[in-house]
Amino acid sequence: MVTYTRLVDDDRVFKALADPTRRHLLDRLFERDGRTLTELESELEMTRFGVMKHLRLLEEAGLVVARRQGREKLHFRNPVPIRLIHDRWIDKFTEHRVAALVDLKSELEESA
Amino acid sequence: MTTATAQTTQVYQIFIKATPEQIWEAITTPEFTARYFHGARIQVTADHYQSNGPNGETWGDEPVFEFDAPRRLVHQWRSLYDPDLVAEEPSRVTWEIADQDDGTCLLTVTHDRLEGALKTAARVAGPGWMGVLSSLKTLLETGEPLT
Numbered sequence: 124m125v126t127y128t129r130l131v132d133d134d135r136v137f138k139a140l141a142d143p144t145r146r147h148l149l150d151r152l153f154e155r156d157g158r159t160l161t162e163l164e165s166e167l168e169m170t171r172f173g174v175m176k177h178l179r180l181l182e183e184a185g186l187v188v189a190r191r192q193g194r195e196k197l198h199f200r201n202p203v204p205i206r207l208i209h210d211r212w213i214d215k216f217t218e219h220r221v222a223a224l225v226d227l228k229s230e231l232e233e234s235a
Numbered sequence: 236m237t238t239a240t241a242q243t244t245q246v247y248q249i250f251i252k253a254t255p256e257q258i259w260e261a262i263t264t265p266e267f268t269a270r271y272f273h274g275a276r277i278q279v280t281a282d283h284y285q286s287n288g289p290n291g292e293t294w295g296d297e298p299v300f301e302f303d304a305p306r307r308l309v310h311q312w313r314s315l316y317d318p319d320l321v322a323e324e325p326s327r328v329t330w331e332i333a334d335q336d337d338g339t340c341l342l343t344v345t346h347d348r349l350e351g352a353l354k355t356a357a358r359v360a361g362p363g364w365m366g367v368l369s370s371l372k373t374l375l376e377t378g379e380p381l382t
Binding site for chain 2: 155156157185188190199200201202203206207210
C-alpha cells in the first residue's frame with residue numbers, strides 16, 4: 124500500500140482545501156487559469172514567500188499544475204482530484220438528484 | 236459562486252496505476268478508447284488521429300504533431316461530433332506520460348490553442364476531460380470502465 128498511498132491518499136487534497144487562502148487561490152484560478160505567481164500575489168495581502176508556500180501545497184495535492192511557458196511559470200487548476208473524490212461518493216444515478224437540489228438552492232438564493 | 240469563462244489552455248493531471256505502455260495503448264487503440272471515451276473508436280498512428288463514433292461517423296480526422304511512444308503524443312483536435320462546434324478552428328491536445336517508478340504514471344493532458352474554439356473550450360472543460368480521464372483510470376486499474 125505504501126507506494127500507492129500518494130494516489131489513493133485524499134488527505135493531501137482535503138488538507139490543501141482546509142485553508143481559506145488556498146481556496147481563494149483556487150477561486151482566482153477558476154476565474155482565469157494559467158496565472159503567474161506575481162499575478163496571484165498581487166491579489167493577496169501576503170508575502171511572495173507565503174503565496175509560494177500555499178501554491179506548493181496545492182501542487183503537492185495535485186490541485187495546481189505549474190507549467191513553464193517561455194520565461195514564465197504559469198499555474199493551472201487541475202480539477203481531477205476533486206472529481207475523483209466526487210466520483211467516490213456520488214455515482215451517476217445519485218448525481219441527477221444532487222444536481223437538481225443544487226440548482227434549486229442556487230435559484231432560491233439568487234432570487235432572494 | 237463565480238462562473239468560469241472558457242479557458243483556452245486547460246490542464247488535467249491524473250495518477251494511474253499502470254505502465255506507460257498500457258496507458259499508451261489505452262489512448263491509441265480503438266478497442267480501448269471505445270470503453271472510456273464516450274464510445275469513440277480512436278486510432279492513432281505516427282501521423283494520423285482518427286476518431287469514429289459507434290456508428291462509424293467521423294468524430295475526428297486530424298494530423299498528429301508528435302508521436303513518441305509511450306511518452307508523448309500531440310495531435311490536432313476538432314469537434315466533428317457536434318454540428319454546433321464543427322465550424323470552430325482546430326485546437327491541440329497533448330498527452331504526457333511520466334513514469335513514477337512506483338508502479339504508477341502521471342498522465343497530463345493539456346488542451347490548448349483553444350482561442351478560436353471557445354464553444355469547444357467550454358464543452359470539454361470540467362466534466363468533459365475529467366469524465367474521460369477518470370473513466371480511463373478506472374478502466375486501467377480495475378479492468379472495468381466507470382459506470
